[in-house]
Amino acid sequence: MTRVDGTPDVALELEDIQAGALYERPSPYVGTYLLLRIVDRTDGRELVRRLHRIANPAGGADSAGATSLTVAFTYRGLEALGVPQESLDTFAPEFRQGMAARAEILGDTGESAPDRWEEPLGTDAVHVAIAVLSSDEEQLAAVAEKARAAQTELPGIELIWKQDCYQLATGRTSFGFKDGIGQPAVEGSGRPATDARERPLRAGEIILGYPDETGELPPMPSPDVLGRNGTYIVFRKLHTRVAAYRSYLRARAATRAEEDLLGAKMVGRWQSGAPLAVSPDADDPELGGDPRRNNDFGFGDDPRGFKCPVGAHARRANPRDALDDEGSVDVRLHRMIRRGTSYGPMLPDGVTEDDGVDRGIVFVFAGAHLRRQFEFVKTQWLNDGIFIGAPLESDPLVGPHHEPGSFTIPQRPIRRKLQDLPPFVTTRGGEYCFAPSLSALRWLAELDT
Amino acid sequence: MTEDTGTPTPGLEVGPTSEFSLFFRVLDGQGPSLRAALLELQGTPGYRPGDYGMAIKTIHEARFVLFDDDTRLAFITSFDGPWDAYMEDFFTSGPTLALFDVIFGHVEGYDGLPDLAAVRAFVLGAEQTAAAYARNYPGTVKEIRKAQRVNAAFQQVLDHPQAAEALGHPAMQPLLDEAAD
Numbered sequence: 001m002t003r004v005d006g007t008p009d010v011a012l013e014l015e016d017i018q019a020g021a022l023y024e025r026p027s028p029y030v031g032t033y034l035l036l037r038i039v040d041r042t043d044g045r046e047l048v049r050r051l052h053r054i055a056n057p058a059g060g061a062d063s064a065g066a067t068s069l070t071v072a073f074t075y076r077g078l079e080a081l082g083v084p085q086e087s088l089d090t091f092a093p094e095f096r097q098g099m100a101a102r103a104e105i106l107g108d109t110g111e112s113a114p115d116r117w118e119e120p121l122g123t124d125a126v127h128v129a130i131a132v133l134s135s136d137e138e139q140l141a142a143v144a145e146k147a148r149a150a151q152t153e154l155p156g157i158e159l160i161w162k163q164d165c166y167q168l169a170t171g172r173t174s175f176g177f178k179d180g181i182g183q184p185a186v187e188g189s190g191r192p193a194t195d196a197r198e199r200p201l202r203a204g205e206i207i208l209g210y211p212d213e214t215g216e217l218p219p220m221p222s223p224d225v226l227g228r229n230g231t232y233i234v235f236r237k238l239h240t241r242v243a244a245y246r247s248y249l250r251a252r253a254a255t256r257a258e259e260d261l262l263g264a265k266m267v268g269r270w271q272s273g274a275p276l277a278v279s280p281d282a283d284d285p286e287l288g289g290d291p292r293r294n295n296d297f298g299f300g301d302d303p304r305g306f307k308c309p310v311g312a313h314a315r316r317a318n319p320r321d322a323l324d325d326e327g328s329v330d331v332r333l334h335r336m337i338r339r340g341t342s343y344g345p346m347l348p349d350g351v352t353e354d355d356g357v358d359r360g361i362v363f364v365f366a367g368a369h370l371r372r373q374f375e376f377v378k379t380q381w382l383n384d385g386i387f388i389g390a391p392l393e394s395d396p397l398v399g400p401h402h403e404p405g406s407f408t409i410p411q412r413p414i415r416r417k418l419q420d421l422p423p424f425v426t427t428r429g430g431e432y433c434f435a436p437s438l439s440a441l442r443w444l445a446e447l448d449t
Numbered sequence: 450m451t452e453d454t455g456t457p458t459p460g461l462e463v464g465p466t467s468e469f470s471l472f473f474r475v476l477d478g479q480g481p482s483l484r485a486a487l488l489e490l491q492g493t494p495g496y497r498p499g500d501y502g503m504a505i506k507t508i509h510e511a512r513f514v515l516f517d518d519d520t521r522l523a524f525i526t527s528f529d530g531p532w533d534a535y536m537e538d539f540f541t542s543g544p545t546l547a548l549f550d551v552i553f554g555h556v557e558g559y560d561g562l563p564d565l566a567a568v569r570a571f572v573l574g575a576e577q578t579a580a581a582y583a584r585n586y587p588g589t590v591k592e593i594r595k596a597q598r599v600n601a602a603f604q605q606v607l608d609h610p611q612a613a614e615a616l617g618h619p620a621m622q623p624l625l626d627e628a629a630d
């Protein structure tokens with residue numbers, strides 16, 4: 001295979017790359033996130049040795065399949081394992097600082113500020129992050145048990161946080177929308193693109209050690225064995241204020257259909273996942289559920305946003321062809337793999353009173369560039385509106401709205417403007433992690449510093 | 450491999466707009482050819498007088514200034530958004546790169562394309578943050594353009610023989626207030 005520009009397709013070392021970064025989780029699924037603290041270095045390395053045995057390579061037989069376990073480390077975690085300082089210094093600066101230190105930049109202030117985060121998120125105690133996802137409870141229990149076994153009899157390892165998650169068969173998340181649809185394809189991963197307009201990303205956008213969209217190798221931690229085939233992971237526990245969201249819409253809509261329309265305008269897709277760009281006037285569940293069609297669209301024919309508002313969440317998060325003639329932005333440099341999951345029970349249909357229950361998503365990002373992918377999208381596209389010529393507007397659904405926000409819905413004859421948008425999402429905590437390759441896991445286990 | 454050249458200083462901001470200034474030394478004896486290249490640039494789409502359509506849609510204006518007997522070159526502009534977030538974009542998307550190659554081939558330290566990391570380091574090395582910066586209007590280029598379109602439409606309405614009548618409705622009062630001059 002060769003690329004359009006004549007350079008040969010890269011062969012990704014799938015046997016060495018953790019499956020979680022590259023491949024879809026099973027769907028529907030149940031899962032668990034575990035955070036561990038390494039108190040004792042020797043036990044830490046033993047833990048890594050055991051995790052290495054149960055982590056799934058992307059090239060494994062069941063990569064598409066039933067259960068996957070992904071292992072990642074924070075900067076403090078690598079430090080606790082005894083990774084030499086000269087190697088630690090080669091990691092991305094944002095990773096070295098950690099997410100809590102980036103809070104001001106990311107808009108995690110006020111109710112979302114790190115001093116309000118759930119313990120122990122954002123502290124130096126978070127060292128190892130493990131995600132286990134499975135298509136059914138039984139298998140999950142089996143793998144989670146293996147993960148737990150990896151940790152038992154290791155007194156130097158503490159389980160400090162656990163978060164269960166799930167995905168309903170409908171794929172719907174707490175606000176009612178199907179999530180996880182828009183994903184870029186990655187060269188060499190063997191998975192075809194779902195958006196025919198988007199050429200698969202060069203592998204180095206997601207996996208370290210391969211050329212990225214700039215034609216160069218992403219800055220990679222050294223030694224090579226540690227950095228190569230690894231990827232950066234961002235996880236954020238995001239609490240969703242579903243009752244507030246529903247009552248906000250209810251107060252501004254005359255009918256249930258109008259509520260659905262306003263919600264769809266905020267997201268850029270109908271609840272079923274059907275994109276507004278393709279089905280602007282009504283939901284089309286068949287379209288929403290059709291993976292061959294539900295991501296195959298652009299915004300080029302709708303520059304003013306009559307079908308999908310330019311400020312809608314999914315259009316902000318991936319403007320596709322909408323910014324092609326700006327001359328200052330290359331959308332391909334700001335893509336990401338998302339592996340988010342739901343937590344907490346759904347708020348029963350129709351309820352608009354807050355029941356006090358914690359529910360939301362564990363947002364998970366995978367990519368080779370924390371700053372120009374995750375942080376860029378979060379700060380320039382979601383938290384800000386300069387790029388769409390609306391500096392005072394942020395993302396209607398996930399924007400911080402420290403001051404009540406507004407959201408413009410282009411429509412003829414007169415645009416609609418939603419006012420007094422409160423925050424619908426608050427950050428409960430999170431961390432920047434590094435998911436190393438399988439050989440790097442072995443290297444970490446065998447450190448003798 | 451892209452070296453991390455550290456976090457660039459983002460430049461002063463006024464509202465959504467940030468200033469961006471680069472200063473270079475002209476290669477020995479290249480003053481005249483650089484001046485010629487800039488003259489030529491002035492004739493290209495976007496730079497042609499009256500065009501108002503630069504390749505980069507998010508800058509308010511741009512100027513190249515030769516000074517010290519054409520031994521130095523300044524490039525000075527205002528950009529909507531923090532330009533440091535867009536560094537990689539500038540150097541991978543067409544218009545900037547092409548422009549750079551023509552102009553910066555005449556200055557010291559530019560080793561030519563396609564080494565992106567080198568180009569990036571070259572630009573960051575030339576950037577000087579302003580000591581003072583002010584703007585006389587708020588707003589992004591996109592908002593200014595929209596405001597101009599709206600005003601043009603408003604003038605068209607005012608030119609209609611029944612404009613006064615049409616603007617008579619109480620809801621039109623703010624527009625009527627702007628209609629008198």
Ligand code: HEM
Binds near residue numbers: 315
């Ligand atoms: C609680 C918070 C969030 C919720 C409820 C949420 C929900 C959604 C929904 C419903 C979609 C459309 C379905 C899809 O394409 O998968 C979507 C798309 C997307 N979201 Fe979010 N999101 C949240 C936070 C974020 C954050 C923090 C980011 C990035 C920093 C992000 C990035 C994206 C991206 C890249 C897409 C895909 C756009 C596309 O390719 O069309 N989201 N999100």
